[in-house]
Amino acid sequence: MKQILLSIRMLLRFKVYTFVNFIGLAISLACVFTITRYIHQENTVDHCYPEYKRICFIERSISDGTKELAGYQSDLEKDPAVERYTSFTPCTDLVMDFGKQEITVNALSVDSTFFSIFPYPIYMGNGKIKRPNDALITKEFWLHSLNGVPNPIGLTFLNSIGRKFHIVGVLDTPETKTSWLPDMFLSDELEELWFSNPNYAVIMAPGTDITGLNKKYDKEQPRDQWSTFQTMHYQYLPLADYYYTTSHEESALSRHGNKDYIRVLWIVAFLVGIIGILNFTNIYTVIMSKRAREFGIKKVYGAGRKEIFIQIYIENILLSGAALFVCWLIIEITRHLFYNEMYIPTNSNLKYDLNISLLILFVLPLLTTFYPFIKFTHNTPVSSMRELSSTRFSVRSRMLFLGFQYVITIYMIVMSLFFVRQLEYMLHSDLGFRTHDVIECKMYIFKGGSSFHEKEKEDLLKEGKIQQANKELVNKRMSESTLFTHWSRISMPLHYFKQSRYALNQAENGFKPVLRARMSPRYMELFGFQLLEGRLWNDSIDEMFTKNSFKCIINESAKKVFGVKDITRDKLQGEDTSWASSNVPSEYNPPLEIVGVVKDFNVRHLSQSTAPMIIEYFDEKIELTTITASYPHEQRAEVIDFLRKLYEEATGNTDFEYKLIEDEIASMYNEDRQVVDIYSLFAKVAILISSLGLLAISLFDIRQRYREIGLRKVNGAQGKNIYPLLIKKYLSVLGIASLIAVPLSFGAIVLYLEDFAHKAPITPDLFIIGIGATALISLLTIIWQIYKAANVNPAEVIKYE
Numbered sequence: 001m002k003q004i005l006l007s008i009r010m011l012l013r014f015k016v017y018t019f020v021n022f023i024g025l026a027i028s029l030a031c032v033f034t035i036t037r038y039i040h041q042e043n044t045v046d047h048c049y050p051e052y053k054r055i056c057f058i059e060r061s062i063s064d065g066t067k068e069l070a071g072y073q074s075d076l077e078k079d080p081a082v083e084r085y086t087s088f089t090p091c092t093d094l095v096m097d098f099g100k101q102e103i104t105v106n107a108l109s110v111d112s113t114f115f116s117i118f119p120y121p122i123y124m125g126n127g128k129i130k131r132p133n134d135a136l137i138t139k140e141f142w143l144h145s146l147n148g149v150p151n152p153i154g155l156t157f158l159n160s161i162g163r164k165f166h167i168v169g170v171l172d173t174p175e176t177k178t179s180w181l182p183d184m185f186l187s188d189e190l191e192e193l194w195f196s197n198p199n200y201a202v203i204m205a206p207g208t209d210i211t212g213l214n215k216k217y218d219k220e221q222p223r224d225q226w227s228t229f230q231t232m233h234y235q236y237l238p239l240a241d242y243y244y245t246t247s248h249e250e251s252a253l254s255r256h257g258n259k260d261y262i263r264v265l266w267i268v269a270f271l272v273g274i275i276g277i278l279n280f281t282n283i284y285t286v287i288m289s290k291r292a293r294e295f296g297i298k299k300v301y302g303a304g305r306k307e308i309f310i311q312i313y314i315e316n317i318l319l320s321g322a323a324l325f326v327c328w329l330i331i332e333i334t335r336h337l338f339y340n341e342m343y344i345p346t347n348s349n350l351k352y353d354l355n356i357s358l359l360i361l362f363v364l365p366l367l368t369t370f371y372p373f374i375k376f377t378h379n380t381p382v383s384s385m386r387e388l389s390s391t392r393f394s395v396r397s398r399m400l401f402l403g404f405q406y407v408i409t410i411y412m413i414v415m416s417l418f419f420v421r422q423l424e425y426m427l428h429s430d431l432g433f434r435t436h437d438v439i440e441c442k443m444y445i446f447k448g449g450s451s452f453h454e455k456e457k458e459d460l461l462k463e464g465k466i467q468q469a470n471k472e473l474v475n476k477r478m479s480e481s482t483l484f485t486h487w488s489r490i491s492m493p494l495h496y497f498k499q500s501r502y503a504l505n506q507a508e509n510g511f512k513p514v515l516r517a518r519m520s521p522r523y524m525e526l527f528g529f530q531l532l533e534g535r536l537w538n539d540s541i542d543e544m545f546t547k548n549s550f551k552c553i554i555n556e557s558a559k560k561v562f563g564v565k566d567i568t569r570d571k572l573q574g575e576d577t578s579w580a581s582s583n584v585p586s587e588y589n590p591p592l593e594i595v596g597v598v599k600d601f602n603v604r605h606l607s608q609s610t611a612p613m614i615i616e617y618f619d620e621k622i623e624l625t626t627i628t629a630s631y632p633h634e635q636r637a638e639v640i641d642f643l644r645k646l647y648e649e650a651t652g653n654t655d656f657e658y659k660l661i662e663d664e665i666a667s668m669y670n671e672d673r674q675v676v677d678i679y680s681l682f683a684k685v686a687i688l689i690s691s692l693g694l695l696a697i698s699l700f701d702i703r704q705r706y707r708e709i710g711l712r713k714v715n716g717a718q719g720k721n722i723y724p725l726l727i728k729k730y731l732s733v734l735g736i737a738s739l740i741a742v743p744l745s746f747g748a749i750v751l752y753l754e755d756f757a758h759k760a761p762i763t764p765d766l767f768i769i770g771i772g773a774t775a776l777i778s779l780l781t782i783i784w785q786i787y788k789a790a791n792v793n794p795a796e797v798i799k800y801e
Contacts, residue, residue, distance in 0.1 A: 017696050021283040022319045024692040026326035028276020029360060031685055034331055034338055035269040036356065037346045041177055042257050045243040048174035049118055051203055054083075055239040056210065058200040062223060063231045064501045064575060065513055067247040071200025074234040076217060081208045086113040087198035089188065092252045095445075096165075097158040103145050106252045108182045109190065109198075117203055125153040125169030132189040135165045141183040142170050163190075177347070179243045180254045202236070210236050228589040229507050229575040264675050265344075268412075268682050275408045275686050279693035280323075281368045282401040284316070286700045288372045309373050316365035324360055343674055371397075398697055399733050405690045406737030406774060407744070412686050414745040414770035416679035418762070422753075423672050425606075425760035427665070432601025433493065433527040437636070438661035440492050440628045441643050443474045443650055470650045471624050477646050478627065483639050485630045486526035489623035490519065493527060493603045494664050501575040502614060504562045505591060511575045512561055515603070515611045518579060518618035519553075524598075526630055532556065534567055534596030542617040549580035551617060552592040556600045558612035567594040572614065579616055592616070605668050609757035687774070691781045694730070698782040702726060702789050709789055722790040730778060738771045745770070 046052050058071030071077060077085040089109040096105050108114075115127060123139050135157075142152055149155070155167045165186070188198065204210070213236060220231040237245070243257050250256070338344040444467065478487050490496070501511035519529075521537045529536075536553065543549050552572060554564070564570045571591035578589060592614070600610045631639045644656045666673075709722055746762065753759045 016699070017283055017287045018319065020692050020696045021280055021287070022323040023326065024283070024689045025276055025280045025319070025323035026330060027685060028272055028279070028689055029323055029327040030330035030334070031682060032269045032273045032276070033327060033356065034334070034344060034346065035265050035272075037349070037352065038344045039262055039265055039269070040349070040352055041346055042243075042262055045177045045257065046179055046239050048176040048178065049239070051117065052239050054204045054206065054208075055117060056202050056204055056236040057239065057242060058202065059235050059237040060232055061235060063220070063511070065247075065499045066249075067245075068249070069199040069237075070197070070234065072197040074200070076234050076236065077200050077202050079213070081205050081213060082202045083205055084113060084117070085200055085202040086117050087111050087188065087200050088114055089196045089198045090251065090253045091186065095160050098146070098155075099157070105141075105145075105183045106181065107184045107186050108180070108253065109186045109188045109196075111188045111198075114185075117201060120174060121172035123170045123172035125167070127169050127171060129168070129185065129187045132187045133163070133165050134168045134187060136169045136171055136185040137167055138171050138183060139173055145183065179239075179256070182253060201239070204236070210238055223576075228577060229511070229573075230501075258671060261671055261674070264678065268678055271408050271412060272682050272685060272689075275405050275689050277364070277368065278401050278404050279689050280319070281371055282398055282405075282693055283696045284319070284368060285372050285398060285401075286696055288312075289700070305373075309369065312373050313365055313369045316369050317361065320361055320365050320368075324357060328357075344678075395701070398701070399729065402690075402694065402697060402730075403733045403737045405686075405693060406734055406778075407741045409683070409686045409690045410738060410741035410770045410774050411745045411748070412679060412683040413773055414741070414766050415748060416676065416683040417766050417769060418745075418749050418760070419672070419676045419679050421766070422756075422760040423669060423676050426669055426672070426758065429602075429606060429758060431603075431665075432599060433529055434630060435661055435665055437633045438492065438526070438628065438630050439636075439639060439643065439658055440626065440661075441647065441656065441658040442625055443627050443647060444470050444625045445651065445653070467624055473650050474627065474646060477649075478629070481642060483631055483635055483642055485632065486522060487627060487629035488520060488523040488526050489620040489626055490523045490618065490628060491626050492628055492659070492661055492664060493517065493601075494661070494668065497603055497611075497613065500614065502562070502572040502592075503575070504564065505571050505573060507573055507575070509573075512612070514558060514561075514614050516614045516616070518616045520618045520620045522620070523618070523628075526628065529601060530599040532597045532599055534594070536596055536598075537617050539619070544617060544619045544622075545580060547588070549617065550578060550590050550592050551595050553596040553598060553615040554594055555598050555610075555613040555615075557610050558614065559597055561612045564594065567597060570594060574614075606758040607756045687777055690774075691777055694778055694781045698730070698785055701729075702782070702785045706789065706792055709792055713792075723786060726786045726789060727779070727782075730782065731775070734771070734775055734778060738767075741770070742767050 049055060057069050058074055058076050059067055060070035060074070061067050071087070076082075088111070091107045091109055094105045094107055096103050110129070112129075120127060127136065128134075129136060137146075137152065142148060146152060146155075152167050152170060156164055157167075158164055171185075217234055217236075220233050223230045223232045243255075244259050245256060248254070248256065335346075338346075478484065497515035497517045500514055500516040502514050503509045503511045519537065521539055524536055534553070542551065554562075554567075554572070558564070558572075559567075562570075562572065571593055573591040574589060576589075578592065598615070602610055604611065627643065629639070629643075640658060643658060647656045648654055705726070709717075709725075712722065712725075745767070749762055
């Protein structure tokens with residue numbers, strides 16, 4: 001206790017340095033904690049399931065590159081290495097009638113063994129589905145969709161065909177984040193699901209070699225009776241790998257993480273942590289330098305290395321403890337900032353938070369104690385009492401630490417500037433089609449979702465009449481309106497293309513990946529796709545679903561990739577059956593004639609190269625749900641109001657929603673924007689921490705030179721002679737740091753751009769601004785102290801020094 005009180009007294013003696021020190025560390029720790037808590041949350045997804053290490057999904061890999069969860073008729077669940085398995089069917093966009101409101105629901109239809117493999121904590125009621133009409137809902141669905149209605153157990157609701165369900169339980173939120181997001185769980189015994197193919201999950205025997213087992217099943221087989229050349233195979237996909245898989249399409253029921261984003265966060269956390277520790281150690285060394293005589297006297301009176309280490313260690317624990325307290329305050333205050341602006345949401349994990357706090361409280365002080373301890377016990381008592389702070393070694397060590405802080409600061413500023421440039425470059429690139437003033441909305445909503453599709457004949461006939469009336473009304477109103485320059489019944493191209501594979505003329509030439517879509521003449525006119533060769537689609541001569549329909553338009557990249565020399569003679573053979581095969585014999589899959597070539601356009605993230613594209617004809621007469629239209633920019637509000645009223649007239653609903661193409665393009669770069677925001681924010685944090693360190697160091701160093709400045713002024717030196725003298729050292733450190741930071745950041749940018757097909761230019765102004773900003777902030781930090789030193793009264797200084 002005596003040692004603790006002594007340490008507190010000594011730290012308070014140098015309160016300015018102490019305050020600057022623990023505030024800098026607190027800011028650094030708050031940033032590092034926030035990031036590492038999020039990373040820990042992402043890396044422990046699905047760990048709430050006790051057997052998560054042994055759980056595998058069955059995955060189907062199709063030769064066109066598509067991967068999806070499957071398992072039906074794969075027989076992989078029967079392998080001897082499988083202990084037990086469960087089947088489940090995703091049911092998305094189900095419209096459920098809860099009496100006073102209709103709610104769109106995403107559900108999982110599960111068998112009786114599902115919850116033995118994927119256990120969920122029970123919040124209310126029971127956690128078992130015993131009858132076909134039983135339903136379990138999640139706590140989030142109860143609170144947000146049902147508005148926390150009192151005692152939901154026993155509540156009934158209807159699906160789109162009138163089947164009644166009973167809520168028998170409410171499932172609590174799992175301890176960790178999970179890969180899927182169902183609103184409710186239903187029975188797999190429902191008649192509506194008889195024609196659905198379920199997915200399978202299995203528990204493997206302990207020690208099973210999944211890689212070796214996948215080699216056993218790595219055998220291609222025909223996908224189905226309709227696929228003439230397309231093949232597939234089944235594999236085991238460990239649950240531990242599912243969250244970070246990049247090959248599965250997004251689903252309303254599942255979510256996936258981004259490993260590249262996590263790597264960026266690791267780098268940021270490391271850099272901010274390093275700059276915080278360097279700053280902490282450097283400022284504490286300044287405090288120790290001011291106490292050099294104190295430690296020299298202690299050694300004269302017999303203080304050993306152990307006593308000195310304990311005192312320094314306790315002081316560092318006290319500083320770390322104070323910083324830790326402020327750190328958690330900052331975290332709580334900025335929680336919403338990180339969630340809303342950075343999208344770094346974190347859930348509290350008491351065990352993790354406690355462990356990392358103890359690590360900071362007791363292990364970090366060991367690291368920060370080591371350098372001052374070695375430095376002040378290495379010298380003799382006489383050297384210490386002569387003020388170690390005046391030695392060259394002390395000054396050089398402080399400048400070395402400051403230099404490292406400058407390197408990291410310049411690096412982060414340059415990287416944040418380039419990330420902004422790359423994002424702006426991608427957002428404002430010419431994609432090769434109309435990317436402004438285009439709106440898309442739904443004009444008809446299918447009720448029942450993807451799984452509940454079996455209906456009575458009378459219901460189907462009734463719905464058919466409703467659909468026909470809806471289509472005629474919408475087409476009439478759109479044709480009569482003068483608000484639109486063009487309109488179509490097809491969705492915007494950004495998410496419209498699907499993966500496929502084609503070969504030049506015949507399958508033996510080898511299939512190559514392409515993006516495939518269907519377009520109508522007015523759709524191509526709406527988006528302004530540019531014809532280079534041949535012709536575009538023409539409703540008067542082109543057809544769908546006949547033997548005259550096997551035609552396509554390709555882009556420049558497809559012509560180059562396939563080596564098409566003459567579009568009137570060369571053809572493209574599809575690996576899978578064409579859409580045109582829908583109304584002809586299933587085995588009929590001839591090569592597609594090429595009728596035209598359009599200029600390349602991009603519908604994917606610009607980190608990817610322009611894909612080869614195959615465009616088939618589409619007759620808009622059969623389309624029902626979507627309207628896509630272009631309009632004059634100044635009439636956007638009128639257009640939205642018109643479409644809202646048309647939707648309400650056509651459907652009788654008021655839940656109108658729309659998409660603007662500008663927003664859809666921007667959403668493609670959400671993760672890039674997050675990286676920009678994160679680097680920009682933490683570059684500012686690095687500047688702040690470095691400025692605090694520079695403030696403390698310069699306050700000490702310049703004060704140490706007051707006697708020298710006084711003597712120089714006595715001998716005739718003016719203020720203009722003093723300023724360069726005091727600034728020169730810091731500018732030298734900044735200059736050396738710049739020589740290190742520039743190639744380091746340049747190399748990082750080049751490495752970052754390796755996987756980008758479209759790259760923003762790397763120009764000198766990035767580095768000039770980074771160095772200039774650091775220099776300006778550094779100058780502003782120390783200018784007042786330099787001004788005071790340059791205007792000091794020589795008589796006063798010499799008298800008291």
